[in-house]
Amino acid sequence: MSGAALSSAMVADLYRAACLAELDALKVGNVHAYAPGHRMEVADFLTSAEVSAPHLARAGARIGERVHGGVEATMSAVGQNTNLGILLLCAPLALAAEEEGSLGVNLGLALDTLDESDGAQVFAAIRRANPGGLGQAERHDVTTDGPAVTLGSAMAEAAARDRIARAYVTGFEDVFEIGLPALTAARRQGLTAPWTTTAVHLAFLTSVPDSHIARKYGADKAERVRQEAAAALGRIDLRTEPVAALLAHDRLLKDAGLNPGTSADFTVGTLFADAILRARG
Structure with a gap:
């Protein structure tokens, strides 16, 4: 399916709307409008969506820049990790939406061009967010600076144990299937x-x-x-x-x-x- 390119403002609006729609739904085990959880409130996620949107939708920015900017803005605003995974999934989609043509094709091209700068930016974002249960890995360990690695290589290494990393090497198969x-x-x-x-x-x-x-x-x-x-x-x-x-x-x-x-x-x-x-x- 082909489609028109979307403006940065439109991408930001759609991202915020997706974040808010998710909070309105009763999602068992997560934070939602019916109940808080895990020492987090809906308000934390509302603020996170608002402050991260400009970074997520910044026209021409690389995937790593979008993720890192969104995480930094979120941590400064709410002081805890509420949206690292969201940003990792939405950043490639945001980039793909900026170009005319098939969203799936554009997404594949965006994922194929991930480089070491994307890796460095995302690794820094992960360390800043410090998600629960991160642990350490034998190769491409995000808890240390380590050697430079492309984000694509890092995601491929983690794909067997992390569903979001797997999305980066399967063209977002779980979203589409x-x-x-x-x-x-x-x-x-x-x-x-x-x-x-x-x-x-x-x-x-x-x-x-x-x-x-x-x-x-x-x-x-x-x-x-x-x-x-x-x-x-x-x-x-x-x-x-x-x-x-x-x-x-x-x-x-x-x-x-x-x-x-x-x-x-x-x-x-x-x-x-x-x-x-x-x-x-």
Whole structure:
């Protein structure tokens, strides 16, 4: 599908709207309008979206610059990491939206041209945000300055253990094969926002183990969380707006300190990609 290039102002508006739409939806285990969690409030994410938008949408900026600028602005404004994963997913989409043509083709070109400056900027952003469960890696360890490496190489190294890194080497496969189809199916069911967003979040939560949980508690725990969510919520009828059932699972995860943050990040990425596609015509 081809499309028109979007202005920086339009990209920023679509990004903010995607961030806000994600917060309006009941996403079990995450921060949302129905309940806070993990020592964070909705207001933290609202501020983060606002201050990071100009950096995310800065015309002509490289992916690494967009991520680093957004993280720095966020940390200065709210003092904690609320959107590193969101920025990592949305920055390539923002760059791809600036050019005419197929969003998927543009995205692939953007990912193919990642260089060492992108790597340095993103590594600095990750150290600044200091996400939970980061740990250390044998190669391309972001916790140290280390040797210069292209961002593409670093993401390829981490792809087996991190779903966002995997997106960088699969052309955002999860967004296009899990998120957007779930959003389309939800709309065909007659769901309206924010329930279409809840449907997207549940698609990620029940389809793949959450990387944020895996980093903190291990891959086996992340898979158990996925299986439990699939069993409890996989067949739930969102047309009934089942707030009580979703909040029960929400409390279950939060009481256990389990935050499916990667599922939430991919939800924003999906909403942003969808908004770009619609705006480009």
